[in-house]
Amino acid sequence: MSHEKDVVVIGAGFAGLYAVHKLRDQLGLDVQGIEAAGGVGGTWWWNRYPGCRCDFESVHYSYSFSEELQREWEWSELFASQPEILAYLEWVAERLDLRKAFRFDTRVSSVTWDAPSARWIVRTEDGPTYAARYVVSCVGILSVPKSPEFSGTETFGGELYRTSHWPHQPVDFAGKRVAVIGTGSTGIQVIQEVAKQAAHLTVFQRSPAYAAPLRNAPLTAEQRRWNADHHAELRQGSRHSFMGIPYEGPAGPALAFTPEERRRILDTYYERGGFPLLLSTFSDILFSQEANDVVADYIRERIRERVKDTAKAELLCPTDHPYGTYRPPFETGYFEVYNQSNVDLVDVRQAPIEALTPQGLRTSAASYEFDVIILATGFDALTAPQVALNVTGRDGLTLKDKWAQGPATFLGSQAAGFPNFFMIIGPQSTGASYNAPLAIEDAIDFAAGVIDHARQAKVTTVEPIPEAERRWGELCDGILGLTLLPKAEKAWWLGRNVAGKPRGAYMFFGGAPLYRAYQAEIAAHGHAGFAFDGKAEPLSPLLRLTPVAATVVGALLVGEPKPPETVTLEETRAQMEGLRQLQAPGPQVRVETIDQPRARIYVPDADGPLPVIVYYHGGGFIAGSLDLVDSPARSIAANLGVIVVSAGYRLAPEHPYPAATDDTFAALQWVHETIGEYGGDRDRIVVMGDSAGATLAAVAALRARDAGIDLAGQVLIYPPTDPEATTASRVEFANGPLLSETAIQGMWNAYLAGAEVGPLAAPSRAQSLAGLPPALVVTVELDPVRDEAEDYARALAAAGVPVEQHRFDGLFHSTLTMTAVIPEIQELYARIGRFLEVRITGHVARKSKAVTTAGN
Numbered sequence: 001m002s003h004e005k006d007v008v009v010i011g012a013g014f015a016g017l018y019a020v021h022k023l024r025d026q027l028g029l030d031v032q033g034i035e036a037a038g039g040v041g042g043t044w045w046w047n048r049y050p051g052c053r054c055d056f057e058s059v060h061y062s063y064s065f066s067e068e069l070q071r072e073w074e075w076s077e078l079f080a081s082q083p084e085i086l087a088y089l090e091w092v093a094e095r096l097d098l099r100k101a102f103r104f105d106t107r108v109s110s111v112t113w114d115a116p117s118a119r120w121i122v123r124t125e126d127g128p129t130y131a132a133r134y135v136v137s138c139v140g141i142l143s144v145p146k147s148p149e150f151s152g153t154e155t156f157g158g159e160l161y162r163t164s165h166w167p168h169q170p171v172d173f174a175g176k177r178v179a180v181i182g183t184g185s186t187g188i189q190v191i192q193e194v195a196k197q198a199a200h201l202t203v204f205q206r207s208p209a210y211a212a213p214l215r216n217a218p219l220t221a222e223q224r225r226w227n228a229d230h231h232a233e234l235r236q237g238s239r240h241s242f243m244g245i246p247y248e249g250p251a252g253p254a255l256a257f258t259p260e261e262r263r264r265i266l267d268t269y270y271e272r273g274g275f276p277l278l279l280s281t282f283s284d285i286l287f288s289q290e291a292n293d294v295v296a297d298y299i300r301e302r303i304r305e306r307v308k309d310t311a312k313a314e315l316l317c318p319t320d321h322p323y324g325t326y327r328p329p330f331e332t333g334y335f336e337v338y339n340q341s342n343v344d345l346v347d348v349r350q351a352p353i354e355a356l357t358p359q360g361l362r363t364s365a366a367s368y369e370f371d372v373i374i375l376a377t378g379f380d381a382l383t384a385p386q387v388a389l390n391v392t393g394r395d396g397l398t399l400k401d402k403w404a405q406g407p408a409t410f411l412g413s414q415a416a417g418f419p420n421f422f423m424i425i426g427p428q429s430t431g432a433s434y435n436a437p438l439a440i441e442d443a444i445d446f447a448a449g450v451i452d453h454a455r456q457a458k459v460t461t462v463e464p465i466p467e468a469e470r471r472w473g474e475l476c477d478g479i480l481g482l483t484l485l486p487k488a489e490k491a492w493w494l495g496r497n498v499a500g501k502p503r504g505a506y507m508f509f510g511g512a513p514l515y516r517a518y519q520a521e522i523a524a525h526g527h528a529g530f531a532f533d534g535k536a537e538p539l540s541p542l543l544r545l546t547p548v549a550a551t552v553v554g555a556l557l558v559g560e561p562k563p564p565e566t567v568t569l570e571e572t573r574a575q576m577e578g579l580r581q582l583q584a585p586g587p588q589v590r591v592e593t594i595d596q597p598r599a600r601i602y603v604p605d606a607d608g609p610l611p612v613i614v615y616y617h618g619g620g621f622i623a624g625s626l627d628l629v630d631s632p633a634r635s636i637a638a639n640l641g642v643i644v645v646s647a648g649y650r651l652a653p654e655h656p657y658p659a660a661t662d663d664t665f666a667a668l669q670w671v672h673e674t675i676g677e678y679g680g681d682r683d684r685i686v687v688m689g690d691s692a693g694a695t696l697a698a699v700a701a702l703r704a705r706d707a708g709i710d711l712a713g714q715v716l717i718y719p720p721t722d723p724e725a726t727t728a729s730r731v732e733f734a735n736g737p738l739l740s741e742t743a744i745q746g747m748w749n750a751y752l753a754g755a756e757v758g759p760l761a762a763p764s765r766a767q768s769l770a771g772l773p774p775a776l777v778v779t780v781e782l783d784p785v786r787d788e789a790e791d792y793a794r795a796l797a798a799a800g801v802p803v804e805q806h807r808f809d810g811l812f813h814s815t816l817t818m819t820a821v822i823p824e825i826q827e828l829y830a831r832i833g834r835f836l837e838v839r840i841t842g843h844v845a846r847k848s849k850a851v852t853t854a855g856n
């Protein structure tokens with residue numbers, strides 16, 4: 001007979017404890033916890049090997065959901081050791097009375113969906129069976145050890161230890177010959193401690209690591225109390241930083257600094273210790289091989305400085321993967337271990353381990369005798385802990401079979417075909433790239449929100465729709481492909497450390513702020529992408545971003561950006577100028593600056609007279625500058641062989657309507673009269689702009705028509721055409737990305753300053769669009785102003801104006817000036833080039849014909 005429960009929680013580590021608290025104490029559900037270990041702690045119960053400790057600062061590696069817990073607990077070290085973390089979790093369990101919800105020393109044997117009752121049947125190996133509406137799997141990402149790639153573990157006659165299942169009693173290495181196999185994060189921690197006791201230590205290394213100092217230190221009683229009292233201050237901004245810890249942001253791209261400056265930056269963070277060496281030095285470490293080489297070379301240099309034996313030093317220097325593409329290990333005196341006369345290093349790339357033997361082990365080159373062998377050979381990560389539960393979902397589909405070609409989930413939270421089964425930081429979640437306690441809290445809060453939504457709606461089942469799962473997988477793969485991470489040949493987060501395991505993106509690498517944005521938006525859209533009793537809301541906007549655009553959104557979210565309604569004018573202008581960081585330096589062309597009108601003239605190296613583009617920058621009428629479009633202007637001039645006149649204008653609210661339109665039209669008049677002096681052709685002038693600049697370009701085209709200035713074309717990139725537009729995109733993308741409805745209204749209000757809205761402000765209100773020059777109207781999918789811009793294109797066509805209209809899917813407002821990151825910009829330039837070629841050629845031909853006819 002099975003015991004009826006609302007929820008079964010599997011696991012009693014950080015995740016399992018908080019899941020019980022959230023679901024039992026806050027949602028009021030009947031929760032049963034199951035744990036294979038003899039107590040709480042999860043990975044910190046099992047991993048008791050010498051030297052085991054956390055590589056995130058203790059104050060951050062703790063729960064954040066309770067003010068009381070944060071104030072009451074005091075950490076004794078900067079980076080907590082395993083015993084202290086286990087003691088902390090035991091204290092939390094007692095403090096919140098969580099133990100009574102768990103059955104310990106109980107291993108789950110199977111989890112099977114029973115469709116008639118719409119419940120999961122959870123069977124245990126030697127205990128009761130449970131029937132539960134929901135299962136929350138809190139089994140962790142590194143809880144299944146990887147099987148050794150050699151045989152003979154059962155034949156070794158000495159002491160054999162696995163770091164993932166270490167004895168609870170101390171192990172004495174004094175006077176013994178010890179082997180450690182593996183030099184990842186765990187192996188490094190073990191080696192540092194074993195070398196202090198063993199008579200002789202032999203380290204078997206396959207992949208050397210870019211290990212850097214941890215710089216752990218004990219905390220005084222005063223420091224402990226201060227940290228506890230000031231936890232909110234210390235942790236402020238954690239969830240808005242890439243890995244969930246508020247380290248300083250990177251200084252900038254590596255190659256933007258001189259060699260001396262780079263050295264100073266690297267020295268600073270190497271001496272500080274921990275993850276800032278990766279996160280606070282250079283912004284392009286994981287994107288640019290050249291930038292990565294700067295840091296990799298530096299770490300190799302430091303290794304050579306610390307290891308006296310040249311041959312050992314070279315074996316310890318990684319050369320087969322970029323820095324940071326494996327999770328960086330941290331050390332305390334690790335490299336100095338190899339200066340000890342009783343420590344040897346064996347390169348198993350040159351001589352692979354073939355087998356353990358009764359006396360020790362055998363490689364392809366030699367045999368060794370040991371008293372103790374320690375296996376620090378890693379984990380079958382992320383998917384294996386879930387698969388080990390023997391989960392069978394709808395229609396007999398097992399999780400193992402579903403993932404036979406690689407993981408498939410939605411947010412790493414659920415998998416289609418497995419209703420009501422939630423994974424906490426499962427495959428394709430942020431996994432190890434986000435501070436675990438915070439990632440766990442976020443995942444459980446999200447799952448609890450889905451469960452509560454289902455209960456409130458009185459529905460029986462919830463699971464992802466296949467389209468949501470597909471899009472999430474594409475996003476995970478796409479973001480991974482933008483980085484250097486795939487160059488790590490044996491990385492566990494790519495599935496490459498286990499023979500036969502499918503290769504792919506086992507984690508979401510977009511960072512904590514972006515992942516949290518997905519969670520928040522999906523929840524705000526009625527948990528879009530999840531089917532409740534088979535019914536689902538459409539996918540939310542962020543899920544439609546291209547991987548590159550999603551990465552940009554993630555970068556913009558770092559640092560807790562303020563809500564649009566609270567941003568000051570100065571902050572808006574600074575944010576707009578900050579987008580220049582997403583632009584590549586433009587090509588070299590001749591640039592002349594003039595004051596009246598305020599403009600820059602970009603002249604390519606080409607024979608004239610040349611076509612001319614008069615370009616107006618965006619910025620919502622209140623921000624933007626000539627500097628902001630310097631890179632695009634250079635690129636257009638050089639790539640298309642045209643003169644670009646980037647025209648400035650006065651900004652609102654200091655200079656409200658009609659200042660901007662008067663300035664931009666005056667610049668166009670000046671170009672028409674004067675551009676011949678710069679090698680331009682007054683008969684081949686095109687107006688162009690992006691965002692508000694496109695609105696001003698459209699108005700300039702109207703004014704030029706009425707003034708008798710014959711333009712060859714207009715290129716309008718996502719123009720807002722009416723402050724009072726009530727389109728579907730204004731509703732669907734009211735919260736962005738980037739541009740929100742609130743921001744749009746604020747910008748229009750600042751520009752108009754109460755003035756009546758007419759065609760010189762809103763070109764869509766012109767009485768007639770007939771006689772305007774040919775238009776190329778470009779929009780992006782995820783943009784509040786998309787529909788009004790496309791409506792304007794249709795209105796132009798209806799008035800007899802030749803129109804080309806193109807929408808870039810998966811992009812958001814402002815992306816088409818981000819020349820360093822958005823690959824679609826090259827397609828945009830190609831489209832502009834084809835438009836100019838066709839329209840300008842036709843325009844000149846028509847003018848020539850008109851002149852000839854008049855002459856006759």
